[in-house]
Amino acid sequence: MSKSGRRRGKPAWVQLTDEELLDWRICDLGVEIEGTALTERIARLYDELAAREIRFRPHVWISDEWFSPEGVPGIAIPFYMAHPRLAQLERRQMLEVEGGTQAWCMRILRHEAGHAIDTAYSLHRLRRWQQVFGKSSQPYPDEYAPRPYSKSYVRHLDNWYAQSHPDEDFAETFAVWLTPRSNWRVQYAGWPALKKLELVDTLVAETRGRRPCVRSRGRVEPASRIRKTLRVHYAEKRVRYGVDAAFSFDRELQQLFSDAPDYATRAPASAFLRRHRRELLRVVAHWTGQYKYTIDQVLTEMIDRCRELGLRLHRSERVALRDAQVMLTVQTMNYLHHGHHKIML
Numbered sequence: 001m002s003k004s005g006r007r008r009g010k011p012a013w014v015q016l017t018d019e020e021l022l023d024w025r026i027c028d029l030g031v032e033i034e035g036t037a038l039t040e041r042i043a044r045l046y047d048e049l050a051a052r053e054i055r056f057r058p059h060v061w062i063s064d065e066w067f068s069p070e071g072v073p074g075i076a077i078p079f080y081m082a083h084p085r086l087a088q089l090e091r092r093q094m095l096e097v098e099g100g101t102q103a104w105c106m107r108i109l110r111h112e113a114g115h116a117i118d119t120a121y122s123l124h125r126l127r128r129w130q131q132v133f134g135k136s137s138q139p140y141p142d143e144y145a146p147r148p149y150s151k152s153y154v155r156h157l158d159n160w161y162a163q164s165h166p167d168e169d170f171a172e173t174f175a176v177w178l179t180p181r182s183n184w185r186v187q188y189a190g191w192p193a194l195k196k197l198e199l200v201d202t203l204v205a206e207t208r209g210r211r212p213c214v215r216s217r218g219r220v221e222p223a224s225r226i227r228k229t230l231r232v233h234y235a236e237k238r239v240r241y242g243v244d245a246a247f248s249f250d251r252e253l254q255q256l257f258s259d260a261p262d263y264a265t266r267a268p269a270s271a272f273l274r275r276h277r278r279e280l281l282r283v284v285a286h287w288t289g290q291y292k293y294t295i296d297q298v299l300t301e302m303i304d305r306c307r308e309l310g311l312r313l314h315r316s317e318r319v320a321l322r323d324a325q326v327m328l329t330v331q332t333m334n335y336l337h338h339g340h341h342k343i344m345l
Contacts (some may be wrong), residue, residue, distance in 0.1 A: 058116035068115035114174030120212035134166035
């Protein structure tokens with residue numbers, strides 16, 4: 001029997017194990033935006049644009065990643081955002097669900113809307129744009145080394161993403177400008193980044209009443225045409241992002257804690273980490289100089305994996321806490337270097 005994305009109104013793959021689901025092709029999943037939480041979030045983005053008197057509305061479609069393609073003023077949304085079961089698989093494969101909460105999803109949508117409006121009106125071709133943000137033609141780096149305390153860039157997505165490329169700088173600045181009640185003039189007062197926000201304000205005002213010069217409604221790499229399996233997709237994604245959820249992260253947690261039956265009555269490792277969350281964040285922030293928010297993302301992943309793996313304490317709390325601090329420090333630096341300093345288009 002050939003695979004079909006839906007059966008009697010419900011996806012046929014919902015009850016499958018991860019191993020079974022990984023053999024499905026993305027094009028066979030049959031996921032759509034309509035009827036999901038994405039519908040309300042996209043409508044909210046459009047309302048935010050309308051509140052700023054922006055008539056342009058980027059079109060959206062399901063693909064395999066978040067991106068806004070060059071030459072197309074639209075937004076691609078990853079397939080896992082269209083169903084909780086796929087989001088669950090994404091977390092297990094990649095240790096996180098990028099855009100998985102409403103707040104996070106809206107931040108990404110505003111960012112991608114910045115790319116889309118830049119494309120629609122060819123703003124990056126303007127000399128003023130280039131003088132403030134740099135040249136859009138500049139090659140994207142494979143990695144970038146951010147300056148955490150720089151005030152020349154806004155702070156919106158994690159890990160100082162605005163610093164990665166002029167296009168991302170503009171998209172991040174637009175996202176901050178668009179965010180309701182962001183009060184950006186006060187928040188960035190005295191920062192060189194304020195000049196960028198003011199330019200966005202000016203450029204957007206100049207687009208009001210104008211038809212976009214790029215009006216393509218094309219859909220680049222729609223999910224319905226992606227024939228690779230989820231297994232291949234995640235194997236490629238882990239290589240690209242330097243994340244190996246199946247081995248590196250789990251193996252170290254299993255060394256720190258235990259799933260042996262002998263310790264079945266001991267405290268769950270997930271509860272232990274939650275109980276010491278504040279102290280872990282304080283200590284690791286002191287050691288690494290990273291924001292507590294970023295460290296907490298890694299710690300949350302550790303807690304979730306401990307729960308999913310059924311890990312428990314098997315040593316004294318003092319030793320376990322010390323080793324957890326070391327692991328969280330190492331994983332935070334790995335997370336920053338390999339997991340999130342990636343480039344979205």
